[in-house]
Structures are given as C-alpha cells and as structure tokens.
Amino acid sequence: MKTLNRSVIVAGVTLATLLGAGQLAAQQGQGGQGRGNFDPEQMRQRMMDNVRERFEIKSDDEWKVIEPRVQKVMEARRDVGFGGGMGMFGPGGRRRGGQGGDGNNQADNNKNNRRPRFGGEPSPEAQDLQKAIDANASKDVIEAKLAKFRESRKKKQAQLEQTQEELRKVLTVKQEASAVLMGLLK
Numbered sequence: 001m002k003t004l005n006r007s008v009i010v011a012g013v014t015l016a017t018l019l020g021a022g023q024l025a026a027q028q029g030q031g032g033q034g035r036g037n038f039d040p041e042q043m044r045q046r047m048m049d050n051v052r053e054r055f056e057i058k059s060d061d062e063w064k065v066i067e068p069r070v071q072k073v074m075e076a077r078r079d080v081g082f083g084g085g086m087g088m089f090g091p092g093g094r095r096r097g098g099q100g101g102d103g104n105n106q107a108d109n110n111k112n113n114r115r116p117r118f119g120g121e122p123s124p125e126a127q128d129l130q131k132a133i134d135a136n137a138s139k140d141v142i143e144a145k146l147a148k149f150r151e152s153r154k155k156k157q158a159q160l161e162q163t164q165e166e167l168r169k170v171l172t173v174k175q176e177a178s179a180v181l182m183g184l185l186k
Contacts, residue, residue, distance in 0.1 A: 047074075054182065055175045066175075069167040073184050076160035079123075080153065125152040 051070050057063045122130075129145040137145075164185050168176055179185040 051182065051184075054178045055171070057175075065170055066167070069163070069170060070184065072163040073160070073167050076156070076163045077183075080156045080160050123149075123152055123156075125149040 048067060048070065052063055052067070055066065057066065125145070125148045129142070129149045132142050132145045167179065168185055171179060176185060
C-alpha cells in the first residue's frame, strides 16, 4: 500500500512539473510567435566564439585574420546549402497542404513571409523555378529554369570552394583538421 501511495505521489509531482514547464514555455513564446527571445546576432556570436575556442586561438590579432574568413565560408555555405534553394518545404519553409497551410490562406502567407528564414532568402533562380513548377509550365520552360538554377548553384559552389581555400591558407594543420570536423572545410 505504501509503495502504491509513493507511486501516485511521484506521478502527481512529475505531472505537475511537466504541466508547469509547458505553461512556462507557452508564456515565453507569446509575442514572439513561438520563438521566444531568439537573437540571430547572439547566435552568430556564440558560433564564432565556439569556432575560436575549437581553433584554440588566444591572440586577438590571429582571430582578426581568421574570423572574417570563417564568416565568409559560413555565408557561402548558407548560400549553397539553404539560400540557393527553396528548402524542403518550399517558399518560407512551410509545408504545402499540411500543417503549414495550402498556400491559399492570406493570413498564413503573410505570417510566413514575415518570419525570418534561418538559411537566408531563396535565390531568384530558385524562386523562378518554383513558380514554373507551381504554374505547371511547359517542359521547355521548366528545363530552362532548371538550367539557370543549376548554373547559379555551380557559381555558388565555386565561391564556397574559393572562400574555403582562403580560410585554409591562414590555418595551422590542427586548426584545419578542426575546421574539417566542423564542416567549414572539406
């Protein structure tokens, strides 16, 4: 009987804790559309601090040489990986016809257009290709838009490789190895 009472008490405390945490998360999300107090600049700074720590850079002079190159690589990676396309769920990163709406709801569209996109804005070539797909354009039109999109992506990939080489030139072998593990370099 005592074991049953303890189990009920533990379950009650656990449930109360979970409900309280859920309410707190909901309150923090109000006014921020569920994002809380997310600050992209703080996140960028934390990422750069992490890179500096992993590269074991103590000197500010050394960091002044490396930091802008790391930033360029990160921007080029974003352009190739995320901003170069529309993302997995199309414009605005929302699902079509799913929980994100079918794209016909004006309020839904406005809300998603205001939301900052983590990977940056889609390229004009990606937007043109998506519009052609959505409009059920002819095979020739889609092929032409696809060719432009691929050419744009090749240019962005070449730019990424150039920025990676510029970063590699200023790193020690140990830092280069860390950069490869972090995905900054190949």
